[in-house]
Amino acid sequence: MSPTFEGPAIDVLIPAIEKDLATLPHVVDAVRKHVRHPIRSILIVAPRKERIMDFCRRKACTFVDENTVLPITKKDIHYRSRTWERSGWLFQQLLKLGGDKLCTADYFLVIDADTVLIAPHRFRSSGKTVFYCRDWSQPEYFTTYRKLMGRKAARPSSFVTHYMLFERRRLSRMKREIESMHGVPWYTAIMRSMNRTRQFAFSEFETYANYVYSADRGGMILKKARNKSLNMSASQISKPAIQKYARTFRSLSFHKRKGYIRTPKQ
Numbered sequence: 076m077s078p079t080f081e082g083p084a085i086d087v088l089i090p091a092i093e094k095d096l097a098t099l100p101h102v103v104d105a106v107r108k109h110v111r112h113p114i115r116s117i118l119i120v121a122p123r124k125e126r127i128m129d130f131c132r133r134k135a136c137t138f139v140d141e142n143t144v145l146p147i148t149k150k151d152i153h154y155r156s157r158t159w160e161r162s163g164w165l166f167q168q169l170l171k172l173g174g175d176k177l178c179t180a181d182y183f184l185v186i187d188a189d190t191v192l193i194a195p196h197r198f199r200s201s202g203k204t205v206f207y208c209r210d211w212s213q214p215e216y217f218t219t220y221r222k223l224m225g226r227k228a229a230r231p232s233s234f235v236t237h238y239m240l241f242e243r244r245r246l247s248r249m250k251r252e253i254e255s256m257h258g259v260p261w262y263t264a265i266m267r268s269m270n271r272t273r274q275f276a277f278s279e280f281e282t283y284a285n286y287v288y289s290a291d292r293g294g295m296i297l298k299k300a301r302n303k304s305l306n307m308s309a310s311q312i313s314k315p316a317i318q319k320y321a322r323t324f325r326s327l328s329f330h331k332r333k334g335y336i337r338t339p340k341q
Contacts, residue, residue, distance in 0.1 A: 082199040084113040085240070086178035088185050090141070090167040091121045095188035096130060098329050101309040102191055103134050106184070109192040112199070115180050120144060120170050141166075144173045145262060154271050161274060168279040169262050172250065175243040185279075186238035189330040190302070191309055193321045198240035200296060206284055207236040207300040207325070213275040220282055222268040225256055226289070234284035236300035237328055241283060249286045301325045 087106055091099055103117060117136040121127045131138040142148045147169075152162040171185045184198060198205050212233035220228045250261040257264035269276040288295060303324045305312070312327070320327060 080111055080113050082112050082197065083182055084115050084180055085110075085198070086115050086174075086180040086183040087117040088171065088174045088178060088183050089117065089119050089188050090170045090185075091119055091127065091188040092163070093122070093124055093126060096126060098189050098191070098309045099130065100134065102186060102188055103136060105192040106186065109195050110184065111195055111197040112184075116178075118177055120177070139177060141170055144170050144177060146260070147262060152266070154266075154269075156272070156274070159274050165266075165277065168277060169265070171241075171279050172246065172261070172283070174241060175246045175250075178243060181244070182240055182242055184238060184240050187328070187330075190237040190326055190328045192238075192326050193317050194325045196325070203294050203296045204240055204242065204287070205296045205298060206234055206239065206287075207302075208232040208234055208297050209236055209300045209302070212281060213278070215270060215273045215276045216278040216281045218270070219265075219268050219277050220285060223253060223257075223264060223282065224286065228281070228285040229289045229292075230281075230285050231288070231297065234280050235278050236280065236302055237326065239280050239284065242287075245287060246283060249283065302328055304328045304330065 087110070089099070089102065099119075106117065107114065117134075118139050119127065119131050119136045120139045120141050123140045123142070128138050130136070149163055149166040152166050154161045154165050174183050174185060182199065182204075186192075196205075208231070210232050212235055216235070217228045217230070253261045253264050257267070259267070265277060301324045303320060303326070305327055307329065309327075309329045317327070
């Protein structure tokens with residue numbers, strides 16, 4: 076039986092860099108297979124590199140030069156210490172929050188370039204948005220949220236699950252509120268609200284979802300993320316293995332971030 080595609084048509088936004096090209100084909104193919112919405116466009120927001128642009132041509136994706144999205148670029152972000160460099164990580168989060176200016180659909184799905192869906196996903200149901208949750212997070216995310224939004228996060232759990240459906244109008248409203256509160260552009264307010272001596276000080280997913288939750292928790296459907304992190308390449312995993320994982324998990328992430336990855340309780 077063919078899968079049914081219901082609800083609003085959406086765009087998909089994937090920030091990426093060259094090192095993501097090993098996983099990115101699997102990410103795009105899985106989105107097309109498992110997202111149960113009509114998809115208008117898949118936008119790859121990335122550096123202007125020939126390999127990435129060629130990938131976009133081959134996979135029928137729209138290439139967006141990352142330096143054209145915001146008034147700032149990665150060079151304007153200084154988020155590092157003697158032992159770690161997080162400027163690019165933060166820049167990608169800000170690019171995702173710039174999606175309301177890039178996408179044309181009322182809703183757009185953001186997914187990390189290292190995360191592959193392995194089960195069907197519908198992100199709008201009965202007029203509500205489905206948010207995926209896990210039971211642990213970085214405490215500093217909520218410290219930054221309080222400084223940025225002027226209130227404590229009303230979180231029921233954590234929304235950092237590697238992909239999320241954004242509503243363009245709601246995201247734009249959140250950024251306007253941040254600018255009104257701080258008197259500076261929203262991205263400047265985020266960077267000023269962070270403790271940049273901490274390696275994990277801001278989360279775009281935690282911020283947006285808690286903003287929505289505080290205003291309209293009745294308009295949200297919360298589900299367990301059931302994401303599995305794997306220490307291998309996406310091309311190394313077999314179809315039988317994926318089918319086995321799909322009995323328990325909704326997605327697989329192929330990232331290597333020491334000090335961050337943890338297997339959450341399911």
